[in-house]
Amino acid sequence: MCCVEEVRTLKAAVGPLAGGPERLTFDVLNGKMTVPAELASDEVIAAVSGTGMAAEVWERLTASERDKADSTRRRLHSALAAVSGVAVLLGVVFGEVFGLTVAAHMAEAIAVAVGLWMVLAKAIHAARSLRPDMNLLMTVAVFGAMALGDWTEAGSVSALFALSLALESWSAERARRAIAALMDLSPPVARVKRPDGGEELLPPEDVAVGAVYVVLPGERIPLDGRVLIGDSMVDQAPITGESVPVLKSPGMEVFAGTVNTDGVLELENLKLAANTTLAKVARLVEEAQGQRSKVERWVDRFAMVYTPAVLACAVAMAMLPPLVLGLEWPEWIYRALVLLVISCPCALVISTPLTVVAAMASAARAGVLVKGGEYLETASRLVAIAFDKTGTVTSGRPTVERVVALDGSDEIHILGIAAALEARSIHPLGRAIVEYAAARGIVPVPAEAVHSLAGKGMSGMVDGGEGWLGSHRYAVERGAETSAVREAAQALAEGGRSVVAVGDATGVRGLIALSDPIRPEAVVALAELRQAGITNLVMLTGDNAATAERVGAALGFDTVRAELLPEDKSATIDELMRNFGTVAMVGDGVNDAPAMARSSLGIAMGAAGTDTAIETSDLALMSDDLTRLAWLVSHSRRMMRVIRQNIWFAIVVKAVFMGLAFLDIATLWGAIAADMGTALLVAFNGLRLLRGNAPSNVSVR
Secondary structure (H helix, E strand, O other): OOOOHHHHHHHHHHHHHHOOHHHOEEEOOOOEEEOOOOOOHHHHHHHHHOOOOOOOOHHHOOHHHHHHHHHHHHHHHHHHHHHHHHHHHHHHHHHHHOOOHHHHHHHHHHHHHHHOOOOHHHHHHHHHOOOOOHHHHHHHHHHHHHHOOOHHHHHHHHHHHHHHHHHHHHHHHHHHHHHHHHHOOOOOOEEEEOOOOOEEEEOHHHOOOOOEEEEOOOOEOOOOEEEEEOOEEEEOHHHHOOOOOEEEOOOOEEOOOOEEOOOOEEEEEOOOHHHOHHHHHHHHHHHHOOOOOHHHHHHHHHHHHHHHHHHHHHHHHHHHHHHHHOOOHHHHHHHHHHHHHHOOOHHHHHHHHHHHHHHHHHHHHOOEEEOOHHHHHHHOOOOEEEEEHHHHHEOOOOEEEEEEEOOOOOHHHHHHHHHHHHOOOOOHHHHHHHHHHHHOOOOOOOOEEEEEEOOOEEEEEEOOEEEEEEOHHHHHHOOOOOHHHHHHHHHHHOOOOEEEEEEEOOEEEEEEEEEOOEOOOHHHHHHHHHHOOOOEEEEEOOOOHHHHHHHHHHHOOOEEEOOOOHHHHHHHHHHHHHHHOOEEEEEOOHHHHHHHHHOOEEEEEOOOOOHHHHHHOOEEEOOOOOOHHHHHHHHHHHHHHHHHHHHHHHHHHHHHHHHHHHOOOOOHHHHHHHHHHHHHHHHHHHHHHHHOOOOOOOOOO
16 A cells, blocks of 8 residues: 555455455555455455555564565655656657657656556556546546657656655655654563573563563563562653653562663563553554544545546546637647646645654654544544542552541551551551551561451551551440540541541550542643643542542542442533533543543543553553643644644645646646645645654653
8 A cells, every 4th residue: 555545445345355344444554454354365365456456464474574575665666756757857858959759759658657657557447446546647647648749748747756656655654663663662582580590581472471580771671560679760751751760669560661771670570472561552553543533534535526526627628628619629638637637636645644643653652542543633622521530630549648646645656556457458548557657667567366347447466465447437336436536537537538546455546647649740730731721620539529529629620529430420421521512531440431431532541540441541641640631632733733734735736726727827747746745745744743742741650
């Protein structure tokens, strides 16, 4: 495939074999068509060959063989353009300088043959199938000029068309390589530890889940893993877009494709090579190219009507003036040929997909994974965004906010009891207490005879005596509540905090208040969204109303809905869409997935988010940085501006030259130069989006 227009040809040829064109998907940049598994490859190859194109089974070629084939095709395009151009110059020299008409015609014939080498078979197929395309338009124009005796113009048109195909191939290759460079980040080998303590180098795809591998300073991490031994700064920019390396220590997870900067890390492999975050990003970006945006589909439909209409107009221009008005046939046939050349829809057809792919590649570099051009287009129309609370606008990890000592106790004693009881706990509140105690140098001996009461609390033996902790209700049940305990607990809980009572055999010794902290970048992110024109910011949460109101007030949400079940969140999204139109839902958990699926645009927190949320979403913030949202909205609107610029520029240039053709002012070579120049200008304008920059601020983690 040379360009997107040929997708229509392939759908017509292979679609009937596949049971309908909707069962085919296309990756134009990589020249890949995916067909249903039950189709015989020989049938598909034969059908493709009938269009003037050639096909091979993708899996039978290695990546290097595919790259070699792409390189060969680009060199062939360049060589044909060069030879055709030289032949045109020789024709001019032979004819104009030396007066050798026969030699000049031979040179121009060579220019035509070479220039049309790649398109003649496609043009013949277009004529036979009654589906006119740019290849047929150019071929008719060239042979028409030759029939009129304008050999120099025929050669010039052929050479310029060959040059435009070569430059178009180059611009598409630039976009393809931008994506390939983004995704080709995993190192070819992993340094895996053997049971005897030695190490061996294995391909990442041969490393089992649970295996231990080592990454040295400066090396890329080959697989998603969890740190077992070592501390190091890891550059996660290729996956998350973060510009500052992040500290990784035992227990923390890392992504394949990221760079270990300064320490030796031993890691446990968490996923097979085919299932890493990097592999998932690569697959989703590849699949995204087949997800056509609304504007791309509009351009496709426009081209399907536009090309036959222009061909009919050209025929009418060639025949009606001579037949009806008795004007000269050669003159009006020539004008019709100019009309055919300038009306070629190439600029319209190639500019939009190149712009969309460039925008998606730029977004991926910024840590925003977009699953299709349609979702970027949707982002440009957003007027309201709904956010989950826990894990989205808050960190999702509770932390100790305050310790209140009672009855003459002190903070160290209270934390000692609580940390001893929670030493082996996996509950988020328990882990937060243990971490807080450790930060203050408290490393207690785990409690003995620990007894847990689900939803209430726990008790056990701490330093030879009884210790317990639990909710305020649990303290009441134990008969340990006093007026002082009740008043202190109520004061702490008013702000939406979780309150844990800690005591011993004598009663309540103190209270620990915990809260889920707001993400440091959340305030800035919401302010930037308002500046970007998002007028309605809503928070949806299953948490209690007091906590929700505290977070909502701190961040300035327009609306806060609390104590929602997953189905309630979905119903709220429906209500928002009825009121505001285009609405996004940002979430991170399984309970957010239904609402994300119902929204106009589902956005997942990619780093901490669950696989279900990421799979359900249309976009993923790979660094969990909410400031990417305002950038995403601006980036998508910039993409739409560029697309509109390209469409209007192409239409205006063509309209002007159509008028010039009717007035007999334009020439064939001038028309194709204008057409080629328009196609290249809109392509380069779209490729500017590859330079899209991520926000300068990064998330604090």
